[in-house]
Amino acid sequence: MKYCDVHMDSLHLKRNDLLEGLLKKRENHLPKAQNYKPYYWEASTYGLDRLDLFQNVPLEIQSAILSRLSQLRLEEAYHIEKAGIAFGAKMILESQTFEERKLYAHFAAEESEHLAMIESYLDHITEDHLTNSFLLYLSDLIKNAPKEVLVFMIQVVLEGWGLEHYTELAKTCNDPSLQKTLKKIVQDEAGHHGAGMILFKESQLSAQQTQMITQALRVFLNMVRVGPYSLITTLKQYLKLDSQQVTQTLIKLQAAKETNQKLLTLRSLAIRSGANKIIQEMDNLNLYSVTENKLLAIYGEL
């Protein structure tokens, strides 16, 4: 199995000042941050306008929460784009045809552009990525999974999912230049996801590859089934919510309904790719849905 180290935890800390100037010239044409804002998404984007617990705290605290949530979104995007370059590099090396190799080279260059655009909105990078289970999962996947597994997990599932996510971020963003950036990313990601849909053939997978996909997908779906984890964690931290308030918040935000919608989106991505056996296995384990009771129970245990 080929191996590609993503260096998720440290690559952004290893800098080369001489090359920075060269990169700046190449990235000159990209839409970048005009000025920093304290946050780029309003309270209503997260459903916080419907939450008395949020509405009743002073404006400075509301603003601090929105700023933290905004930073979390942008930082996560930053690390995902950074990992996207490593994914492209691995796929370039593993390409079996002339067209594949050229295509993945284009994709890797686009991920590098995405990274540069997102980076311009971050004046600092926190250490949150070190404990972000999705980022750790993503880097582990890129590092260890074979090409056939990555085509499905990264291009069909995660880039398809990213497409929905970035579209929503673009639609609800309060800053025109960030909106422009996000729209450009959506356009490119549609191409990355589309290529995955063409390349993925469930019937050509070996039994071992199918098993690796179902294992990886199971882990990912269980992460999605946790619902709005970083939102709740942030609210808990700033508003000192007790467990009863966490439950009320999840109900008010209709977390179960929204999580189920996300799971259905993921299921429809798999359907469109023709991953019938894989879907069957996930359905047998009920992983494309979550009940409200289950969701509340998860937070009771956290």
Ligand SMILES: [Fe+2]
């Ligand atoms: Fe990207």
Ligand SMILES: [Fe+2]
């Ligand atoms: Fe991508």
